[in-house]
Amino acid sequence: MTRVLIPTGALGLGWDQAALDRGIANGPDLIAIDGGSTDSGPSYLGRGVSKYARASTKREWGLLIDAQRQAGVPLVIGTAGTCGAGSAVDWLLDITQEILAETGQSARIAVLKSDQPAVRVKAALAIGRVTPLSPAPDISDAVLDSCTNIVALAGAEQINAALATGADIVIAGRTTDTAIIAALPLANGNHAGGAWHGAKIGECGALCATHPQSGVLQIDFDATGFTVTPLADLARATPHTVSAHMLYENADPFILHEPGGHLDVTGAIYTALDDRSSVRVEGSEWVPSDRYTVKLEGARSAGFQTVVMALVRDRHYVTHVDAWCRSIETAFRAKAQDRLGLGPNDYRLELRVIGRDATMGPLETATATATATEVGVMGLVTANTAARANELGKMLNPYLLHHPLTPEEEVPTFAFPFSPAEIDRGEIFEFCLNHVMTLDSPMDAFDLHVHEVDHG
Amino acid sequence: MAELRDMVEKVRAKNAGPFWITVDVFCGSQEAFDWISAALDTGAVAALFDTPAQTLKRFDIADLHVIKISFPRAAVQGAPDDRDMHGASFAAILGELRIGD
Numbered sequence: 001m002t003r004v005l006i007p008t009g010a011l012g013l014g015w016d017q018a019a020l021d022r023g024i025a026n027g028p029d030l031i032a033i034d035g036g037s038t039d040s041g042p043s044y045l046g047r048g049v050s051k052y053a054r055a056s057t058k059r060e061w062g063l064l065i066d067a068q069r070q071a072g073v074p075l076v077i078g079t080a081g082t083c084g085a086g087s088a089v090d091w092l093l094d095i096t097q098e099i100l101a102e103t104g105q106s107a108r109i110a111v112l113k114s115d116q117p118a119v120r121v122k123a124a125l126a127i128g129r130v131t132p133l134s135p136a137p138d139i140s141d142a143v144l145d146s147c148t149n150i151v152a153l154a155g156a157e158q159i160n161a162a163l164a165t166g167a168d169i170v171i172a173g174r175t176t177d178t179a180i181i182a183a184l185p186l187a188n189g190n191h192a193g194g195a196w197h198g199a200k201i202g203e204c205g206a207l208c209a210t211h212p213q214s215g216v217l218q219i220d221f222d223a224t225g226f227t228v229t230p231l232a233d234l235a236r237a238t239p240h241t242v243s244a245h246m247l248y249e250n251a252d253p254f255i256l257h258e259p260g261g262h263l264d265v266t267g268a269i270y271t272a273l274d275d276r277s278s279v280r281v282e283g284s285e286w287v288p289s290d291r292y293t294v295k296l297e298g299a300r301s302a303g304f305q306t307v308v309m310a311l312v313r314d315r316h317y318v319t320h321v322d323a324w325c326r327s328i329e330t331a332f333r334a335k336a337q338d339r340l341g342l343g344p345n346d347y348r349l350e351l352r353v354i355g356r357d358a359t360m361g362p363l364e365t366a367t368a369t370a371t372a373t374e375v376g377v378m379g380l381v382t383a384n385t386a387a388r389a390n391e392l393g394k395m396l397n398p399y400l401l402h403h404p405l406t407p408e409e410e411v412p413t414f415a416f417p418f419s420p421a422e423i424d425r426g427e428i429f430e431f432c433l434n435h436v437m438t439l440d441s442p443m444d445a446f447d448l449h450v451h452e453v454d455h456g
Numbered sequence: 457m458a459e460l461r462d463m464v465e466k467v468r469a470k471n472a473g474p475f476w477i478t479v480d481v482f483c484g485s486q487e488a489f490d491w492i493s494a495a496l497d498t499g500a501v502a503a504l505f506d507t508p509a510q511t512l513k514r515f516d517i518a519d520l521h522v523i524k525i526s527f528p529r530a531a532v533q534g535a536p537d538d539r540d541m542h543g544a545s546f547a548a549i550l551g552e553l554r555i556g557d
Contacts, residue, residue, distance in 0.1 A: 041534035251472040251526035431474040
């Protein structure tokens, strides 16, 4: 049997400390926590940074290092620093070393990096070892060269290589959400389908139970399946809450692709246990694949963006906001051509009407039955340099402040919420890979280093 | 005709990775699930999300009383033309879809 303790769905979300203490007392074999995902968008991978405040990360990570010391078992984090790029892994390693120095503790830290140099992926692409998933953007050597970061999602094999170093703490770059939980049960010879299925159920902590914000989850893996138990006082897992978690952030609720194969839960049986808070799961199947593939993620620059926002409170303008925006766009494009020599393909301009369809755009189905009190008009200018985006933003500014619907009326003035009205967002990024890469051996595309921290 | 949201427990949408949106309709009871499963037209859902019906995946999961719908994002998450980084708002327009006769 392998017992894995999961403090919460991701470092930065917090947890119920009494429940975590209970989990430590229960004698886990491993403490595993996720450090990120793509869900916050491409900027984090593009820049190679974490979304969470350093001070918050340091506080929570310090508590987990305490938990590691008390339990005397390895602590593993996957997708460190939100995106799992090397710079984000180094950021968490630096925090870890700082905590150990401040508390005078020693530790063996295994650092697994998932970064993929463009030259490696280009070589794989050239020999047909990079395969598109659906839907995949077109890629080429030029696209790969333009990525600021490319990472591959590590699976159980790479996490087990890190654990095999005897590390107290494993800081991993990009991994699948499940790999950090499934790895040790697989290494211990527990049921493979159960290992991956339990890992998927546990990847968001207590989200698979009632009282999801309590965070702490314990999963026991064995020869035939797994048992999931939330550890907070009021939290309960039921067959419904557990099986429904397969729906979460998953396009297919029965199949989960991982390096080296896929999980099929079509035949899984979920049973409530007598303690009324645990659920037993058996019958899930692991199907190994012929090739060992790892999924790739890449982000590259999508230009530089400046935002200008105006608030429109005049009822006449609220009613005619579409015509107003169209008129501004026409006048703005003519001015950009005249004064900067820029045609419509040299930059991107979008005016989104907040209060009407800024969220859904052309998919919006609601038809206004009453005129809104006010609307916001968010002007987005994207160009290939920061200076050009700012210059275009300044050119848009007077239109959003004063543009009249008709030439004969007195010049109107709309509400700017701040000065200057232009907000330079800096460089923006886009995801540009949805592919898998074939490897001969799981460690071929990953780097493992051990750091011995000795404070006596 | 009534709005789907008034017949169900919850409609939820999220990213399923940067390239997909997935929408879960929690019907709340066997009766609601059976009725909605029959009445919810996949073509109408595809049209609502402006996605080809052949790329839309639909799972009617009787055990959970859930209908799950997944489709590729028209705008990749976080791209300059994306409007909703986490994709949660797609639930709103499905919830407002009127179904039944």
